[in-house]
Amino acid sequence: MTKDKDLKKLIRSRMVESNEPYTAARAQMLSSGGHSRGGRAAGPVDVDDENSSTASLPLDARIFVSGHRGLVGSALIRKLRAAGYQNLLTATRDQLDLRDQAAVSYWFRANRPEFVFLVAGTVGGIGANTARPAAFLYDNMMIHATVVQASHDFGVKKLLYLGSSCIYPRDASQPITEERLLEGPLEPTNEAYAIAKIAGIKLCEAYRTQYSDNFISAMPTNLYGPDDNFDLADGHLVAMLIRRFHEARLRGDRQVTAWGTGTPRRELMHVDDLADACLFLMATYDRPGFVNVGTGEDHTVRQIAETIRDLVHPDAELVFDPTKPDGMRRKVLDVSRIHALGWRHSIDLADGLRSTYDWYRSAIRIRGVTQSPPAA
Numbered sequence: 001m002t003k004d005k006d007l008k009k010l011i012r013s014r015m016v017e018s019n020e021p022y023t024a025a026r027a028q029m030l031s032s033g034g035h036s037r038g039g040r041a042a043g044p045v046d047v048d049d050e051n052s053s054t055a056s057l058p059l060d061a062r063i064f065v066s067g068h069r070g071l072v073g074s075a076l077i078r079k080l081r082a083a084g085y086q087n088l089l090t091a092t093r094d095q096l097d098l099r100d101q102a103a104v105s106y107w108f109r110a111n112r113p114e115f116v117f118l119v120a121g122t123v124g125g126i127g128a129n130t131a132r133p134a135a136f137l138y139d140n141m142m143i144h145a146t147v148v149q150a151s152h153d154f155g156v157k158k159l160l161y162l163g164s165s166c167i168y169p170r171d172a173s174q175p176i177t178e179e180r181l182l183e184g185p186l187e188p189t190n191e192a193y194a195i196a197k198i199a200g201i202k203l204c205e206a207y208r209t210q211y212s213d214n215f216i217s218a219m220p221t222n223l224y225g226p227d228d229n230f231d232l233a234d235g236h237l238v239a240m241l242i243r244r245f246h247e248a249r250l251r252g253d254r255q256v257t258a259w260g261t262g263t264p265r266r267e268l269m270h271v272d273d274l275a276d277a278c279l280f281l282m283a284t285y286d287r288p289g290f291v292n293v294g295t296g297e298d299h300t301v302r303q304i305a306e307t308i309r310d311l312v313h314p315d316a317e318l319v320f321d322p323t324k325p326d327g328m329r330r331k332v333l334d335v336s337r338i339h340a341l342g343w344r345h346s347i348d349l350a351d352g353l354r355s356t357y358d359w360y361r362s363a364i365r366i367r368g369v370t371q372s373p374p375a376a
C-alpha cells in the first residue's frame with residue numbers, strides 16, 4: 001500500500017473512531033504525520049479513493065466567505081480563524097451587492113479569492129417566504145449566478161455552495177436521501193426559495209460538467225446558533241421561540257403562542273457543526289454529487305418549543321395557533337453519505353440551545369432586534 005493510501009486510511013479511521021469534528025486544520029495535522037501546525041505546509045487531502053482530484057486548503061489561502069455577518073457566514077469565520085486561516089476576504093451587502101454581476105466581477109478581479117464559500121442569500125422562515133417569494137427567487141438566483149460566474153472567470157480553485165433541505169419534494173420519503181431531488185412537487189410555503197436553491201445546485205454541476213470547475217454543493221438542514229436572525233417576522237423557528245419566550249419573561253406574560261399545530265417534525269443542527277462540515281467538505285470532497293449535512297435526528301415542533309420554554313421561561317404556558325401554517329409534516333435528512341465520508345455532528349440539541357440562549361442574553365448586537373439589548 002502506498003504512503004498516500006496509508007494516510008487516507010489513517011485520516012478516515014481517526015475521524016470515524018474518535019467522532020471528533022474534522023476541520024481543515026485537523027486534516028493538515030494528520031497529513032503532516034500527526035504533528036500540529038508548524039510542520040510542512042499541508043499537502044492535498046483526499047479521504048476518498050474515488051475522488052478524481054484533490055484540493056488542499058492551505059492556511060495562507062485567500063478565502064472568500066460571502067454573507068460573513070449572517071448565521072452561517074459568521075460561524076464559518078469563527079471556525080476558519082480558530083483553525084489558523086488569516087487571509088479571509090469579506091464584503092458586506094453595502095460594500096458589494098452580490099446580485100450585481102459587474103460589481104461582483106470587479107471585486108473578484110481586485111481580490112482574487114482562491115476558495116469561495118457561497119453562503120450569502122435571502123433567507124427566512126415560513127412567514128418571510130410566504131410574504132416575499134419574488135425576493136427569495138430573484139435575489140438567490142442572482143447571487144448564485146454572479147458568484148459562480150465570477151469564480152469561473154477568475155480561476156477560483158474551489159467553491160462550496162450551500163443549498164438547503166427545502167429543495168426536496170414535499171412528500172419525499174423520510175429520512176431524505178440526496179436522490180430524492182426533483183422527484184415531486186415542492187412544499188408551497190417555500191417553493192420560490194427552493195427553486196432558486198435547486199438552480200444553484202444545478203449551476204455548480206453545470207460548471208463542473210462544462211468547464212471542469214471544482215464547484216461542490218452541500219445541503220444543510222435547519223440551523224440555529226449565534227448571529228441568527230431574531231426578527232419576529234423573518235426569523236426561523238428556534239430564533240423566534242427564544243425571543244418570544246425571553247420577551248414574555250421580561251414582560252411577565254404567562255402565555256406564549258407558537259405557529260401551527262406543533263406536530264410537524266424538524267431536524268435542527270447547531271451552525272458551528274455546519275461550519276465544521278463545510279471546512280471538511282472544502283478540504284476533502286471533490287465529487288459531482290451534493291451532500292446532505294444534518295444530524296439525522298428529528299423532534300416535533302412541540303418538543304423543540306418545550307425545550308426552549310424550559311430553558312428561557314419555565315413558568316410560561318405554550319399554546320399553538322393552528323390557523324398559522326405548519327410547513328412540511330416532516331423533514332429529516334439521511335446523512336449516510338457524509339457519515340461514510342467520515343464526518344458527524346457533535347453538538348447535542350439541548351447543549352446547542354442552551355449556548356445559543358447564553359449568547360442571546362450577552363450579545364451586544366442581535367439581528368432583527370431593534371430595541372436595546374434584552375436584559376439577562
Ligand SMILES: NC(=O)c1ccc[n+]([C@@H]2O[C@H](COP(=O)([O-])OP(=O)(O)OC[C@H]3O[C@@H](n4cnc5c(N)ncnc54)[C@H](OP(=O)(O)O)[C@@H]3O)[C@@H](O)[C@H]2O)c1
Nearest residue numbers: 067069070071072092093097098119120121123164222223
Ligand atoms: N438558516 C438556516 O436554517 C439555513 C438552513 C439551510 C441552508 N441555509 C443556507 O445557508 C446560507 C446562509 O444562510 P444564513 O442563515 O446564514 O442567512 P443569513 O443569516 O440571513 O445571512 C445571509 C447573509 O447573506 C448576505 N446577503 C444577502 N443578500 C446579499 C446581497 N444581495 N449582497 C451581499 N450579501 C448579501 C447578508 O449580508 P448582510 O449581513 O450584509 O446583510 C447576510 O450576511 C443560505 O444559502 C441558506 O440558504 C440556511
